[in-house]
Amino acid sequence: MPHSLWANLPRPVICLAPMDGYTDSAFRRTCKTVNRNIVVFTEFVSADGLHHKAKKLQEKLRFHNQEHPIIAQIFGKNAESYITAAKYCETLGFDGIDINMGCPSKKVVKSEHGVALRKKPDLAYRLIESISTATKLPISVKTRLGWDSADDLITFGKGVENAGAQLITVHGRTYKQGFSDHADFNPLYALKRELTIPVIGNGDIADMSDGMKKLGNLDGFMIGRASIGNPWVFAKLHPANFSDKIALILKHAELLWQLKGEKVAMLEIRKHLLAYVKGLPNASEYRSKLVQVTSINEIHGILKALE
Numbered sequence: 001m002p003h004s005l006w007a008n009l010p011r012p013v014i015c016l017a018p019m020d021g022y023t024d025s026a027f028r029r030t031c032k033t034v035n036r037n038i039v040v041f042t043e044f045v046s047a048d049g050l051h052h053k054a055k056k057l058q059e060k061l062r063f064h065n066q067e068h069p070i071i072a073q074i075f076g077k078n079a080e081s082y083i084t085a086a087k088y089c090e091t092l093g094f095d096g097i098d099i100n101m102g103c104p105s106k107k108v109v110k111s112e113h114g115v116a117l118r119k120k121p122d123l124a125y126r127l128i129e130s131i132s133t134a135t136k137l138p139i140s141v142k143t144r145l146g147w148d149s150a151d152d153l154i155t156f157g158k159g160v161e162n163a164g165a166q167l168i169t170v171h172g173r174t175y176k177q178g179f180s181d182h183a184d185f186n187p188l189y190a191l192k193r194e195l196t197i198p199v200i201g202n203g204d205i206a207d208m209s210d211g212m213k214k215l216g217n218l219d220g221f222m223i224g225r226a227s228i229g230n231p232w233v234f235a236k237l238h239p240a241n242f243s244d245k246i247a248l249i250l251k252h253a254e255l256l257w258q259l260k261g262e263k264v265a266m267l268e269i270r271k272h273l274l275a276y277v278k279g280l281p282n283a284s285e286y287r288s289k290l291v292q293v294t295s296i297n298e299i300h301g302i303l304k305a306l307e
């Protein structure tokens with residue numbers, strides 16, 4: 001994929017958000033089955049961990065050929081680590097590298113990663129510069145409106161652009177808001193007016209038509225939580241009923257089994273299964289069974305009973 005990935009993608013660019021614990025290769029491929037044009041991001045992976053060749057983190061970056069265009073998301077605050085991580089991502093065949101400057105989790109912020117970089121914009125820009133010169137891959141940044149307001153979003157966006165980033169994704173909430181209130185897209189529209197690089201909007205997008213409504217002057221939108229248990233969020237047409245969903249749910253389970261082996265897959269699929277059946281009138285009586293599944297056959301049986 002050429003350096004100009006972001007400039008060349010058809011508009012609107014539609015992305016599956018990076019979500020730690022959810023958007024592994026199996027889930028990304030499940031979403032790609034529904035809409036092969038979406039851009040997918042890996043779960044965030046520590047640059048320091050990759051620098052130290054941590055096997056577990058290297059495994060987290062595994063992906064399948066069908067996932068292109070696929071972006072590796074990395075977090076960290078150390079340029080040397082980012083450079084090793086970027087070079088590693090390049091050898092794996094990723095189409096881009098996204099730098100996490102938005103994660104609000106306590107552990108991440110305490111160690112001055114994620115959204116904490118918004119408190120140190122000069123470091124943030126230096127990191128982008130170092131990575132951009134070390135790799136041919138396009139660098140993007142994912143962030144929030146700001147620490148406690150959107151006041152410095154445009155300054156930050158310009159800094160990111162000048163440092164060499166080729167795209168910025170903004171979740172329309174501040175760090176302080178966490179996941180409370182509603183995502184506000186107005187500061188994103190204002191940001192887009194000031195930047196040359198593409199801007200992707202993120203936060204509370206319920207489905208494709210909601211994304212189109214909120215798109216405004218932006219280059220695309222990114223969907224996170226609404227895809228959990230609902231990869232069809234990326235489809236133009238939704239399955240009419242639950243039985244039409246079963247084949248893809250089973251495919252998800254099989255992909256996970258291929259990726260992580262039976263034991264881990266059967267543990268990890270459970271939270272997805274609960275999300276898949278959420279809202280079904282008879283789901284509650286099957287929930288306790290779904291959180292104990294140990295085989296694909298068993299999953300099949302329960303889903304059939306839920307039809």
Ligand SMILES: Cc1cc2nc3c(=O)[nH]c(=O)nc-3n(C[C@H](O)[C@H](O)[C@H](O)COP(=O)(O)O)c2cc1C
Nearest residue numbers: 017018019020043044142171203204205223224225
């Ligand atoms: C379980 C979970 C894990 C997440 N992990 C990441 C992550 O690894 N990297 C990241 O940039 N954002 C992460 N996010 C934030 C999402 O990418 C997204 O910005 C946020 O959920 C808002 O979008 P939504 O309203 O469409 O879910 C995560 C969110 C959730 C709910």
